Amino acid sequence: MTTLKRTPTLLVTGFGGFVAGSIIAQGMNDYKIHTVDRIDVPKEQGDVNYHQLDLTDSTGLARLFVQIDPDAVIHTAAIADIDFCQKNQQIAKKVNVGVTQQLAELCGKSGAKLVFCSTDTVFDGKKGFYVEDDPPHPINFYAETKVRGEQIISETVRNAAIARLSLVMGLSVMGTGNSFLARTIEKLQAGDNVKFPENEIRTPVDVITLGRALLELADNAFHGTIHLAGNDRLTRYDMARRIAERLGYSPDLIIATNSNAMPGRAPRPDDASLNNSKAKSILKTPMQNLIEGLDLTLNYKSGKSLHTSEGIANFKNRNHSRK
Numbered sequence: 001m002t003t004l005k006r007t008p009t010l011l012v013t014g015f016g017g018f019v020a021g022s023i024i025a026q027g028m029n030d031y032k033i034h035t036v037d038r039i040d041v042p043k044e045q046g047d048v049n050y051h052q053l054d055l056t057d058s059t060g061l062a063r064l065f066v067q068i069d070p071d072a073v074i075h076t077a078a079i080a081d082i083d084f085c086q087k088n089q090q091i092a093k094k095v096n097v098g099v100t101q102q103l104a105e106l107c108g109k110s111g112a113k114l115v116f117c118s119t120d121t122v123f124d125g126k127k128g129f130y131v132e133d134d135p136p137h138p139i140n141f142y143a144e145t146k147v148r149g150e151q152i153i154s155e156t157v158r159n160a161a162i163a164r165l166s167l168v169m170g171l172s173v174m175g176t177g178n179s180f181l182a183r184t185i186e187k188l189q190a191g192d193n194v195k196f197p198e199n200e201i202r203t204p205v206d207v208i209t210l211g212r213a214l215l216e217l218a219d220n221a222f223h224g225t226i227h228l229a230g231n232d233r234l235t236r237y238d239m240a241r242r243i244a245e246r247l248g249y250s251p252d253l254i255i256a257t258n259s260n261a262m263p264g265r266a267p268r269p270d271d272a273s274l275n276n277s278k279a280k281s282i283l284k285t286p287m288q289n290l291i292e293g294l295d296l297t298l299n300y301k302s303g304k305s306l307h308t309s310e311g312i313a314n315f316k317n318r319n320h321s322r323k
């Protein structure tokens with residue numbers, strides 16, 4: 001007699017976000033996906049089960065969790081705007097710490113695997129190229145909430161992966177989300193200058209690779225902290241120049257700034273680059289360099305081959321037809 005394998009259930013928080021879209025799109029074939037955000041659910045739902053809920057509604061979240069009974073949870077939902085968090089600390093704490101705490105407790109009780117999206121900015125940026133064992137030292141409130149989230153998860157649930165994401169680069173796979181690449185390309189197409197900080201050194205990870213890595217973490221036996229980052233370590237200014245060049249625009253449209261010299265902004269770590277050696281040794285998902293990651297994200301929507309020039313041509317055509 002053959003036994004039918006049950007399709008595992010995955011709960012993804014924050015479907016309106018940049019990272020969640022990549023997870024959902026790439027996980028649809030392997031999981032029964034439930035996903036939750038406070039925004040309206042889309043009209044076209046396909047095979048995905050969408051739920052509208054403000055995650056700070058603890059009764060609603062507990063009810064939804066029991067109803068779904070997930071095998072794994074990927075928790076992307078957060079207030080991820082660093083300056084908003086600095087000015088609205090109560091709200092940031094309620095979402096980034098409070099919701100994480102409740103999900104950790106729910107996963108701890110049910111045995112579901114929890115994958116938490118933390119950040120490279122848990123570090124102060126003085127050393128750079130951080131490994132997982134380096135001690136966090138947050139310099140803004142957003143990062144403080146993420147460090148607290150990490151601590152709660154470590155204390156509450158053993159079956160958990162804390163994924164520290166480097167700067168995420170790419171185009172939104174579904175929904176909206178906060179894509180600096182999309183905003184940059186729009187400006188480059190208009191021939192406008194785009195400012196990028198020269199003081200911030202990062203190891204950008206493309207959103208497609210990131211989605212795959214997070215799905216892998218939801219499914220594998222790894223627990224603990226892991227850095228999900230690309231292979232290239234560079235300033236955000238250099239990153240933008242290389243992207244512009246790759247897309248056929250003049251790199252001189254990219255203007256260097258210093259993010260820590262702008263008044264009214266929360267402090268940013270200078271060198272928050274992450275060492276991805278652990279991810280490379282543990283995950284099957286290959287980590288990419290900047291241009292490989294850019295090609296992956298540009299080609300993803302076309303659904304065609306991952307041939308680079310074709311992907312870039314498709315991307316440009318899509319944008320022209322939108323005008």
Ligand SMILES: NC(=O)c1ccc[n+]([C@@H]2O[C@H](COP(=O)([O-])OP(=O)(O)OC[C@H]3O[C@@H](n4cnc5c(N)ncnc54)[C@H](OP(=O)(O)O)[C@@H]3O)[C@@H](O)[C@H]2O)c1
Pocket residue numbers: 013014015016017018019020036037038039053054055056075076077078079080081095117118119120165166167168169177178
């Ligand atoms: N993008 C990066 O470069 C980066 C780098 C390091 C770490 N991370 C972390 O990775 C995760 C995903 O990032 P992302 O760029 O995808 O963020 P994002 O685009 O801002 O998505 C987060 C989603 O969570 C939703 N959300 C916030 N509060 C909620 C609540 N109370 N109830 C329900 N939904 C709520 C947001 O809705 P609203 O839009 O209505 O707030 C948004 O749709 C975040 O945890 C972020 O901190 C991101």
